Amino acid sequence: RQSGDVLGAHRTLLDAYATDVRPLCAKVRESMGAAVDPIADFKRSGYAERVARERAEGVGAGWG
Numbered sequence: 763r764q765s766g767d768v769l770g771a772h773r774t775l776l777d778a779y780a781t782d783v784r785p786l787c788a789k790v791r792e793s794m795g796a797a798v799d800p801i802a803d804f805k806r807s808g809y810a811e812r813v814a815r816e817r818a819e820g821v822g823a824g825w826g
Contacts, residue, residue, distance in 0.1 A: 788798045797803040804810070 791800070792798050
C-alpha cells in the first residue's frame with residue numbers, strides 16, 4: 763500500500779483467494795482433537811434427520 767503497487771496488491775489478493783486452505787484447516791482441527799471433516803461427520807451422525815423427525819412429531823414451534 764505504501765509503495766503504491768496496486769497491481770501487486772491485486773495479485774496478492776487474488777493469490778489469497780485462490781489458495782486452498784482446506785488441508786491446513788484439517789491439520790489444525792486434527793491437532794485440536796476435532797473432526798477433520800466436520801461436514802461429513804455431521805452428515806454421518808444423522809443429527810439433522812433425527813431433529814427434523816422430532817420436530818415433526820412434537821408441538822409446533824412459533825411465536826404464539
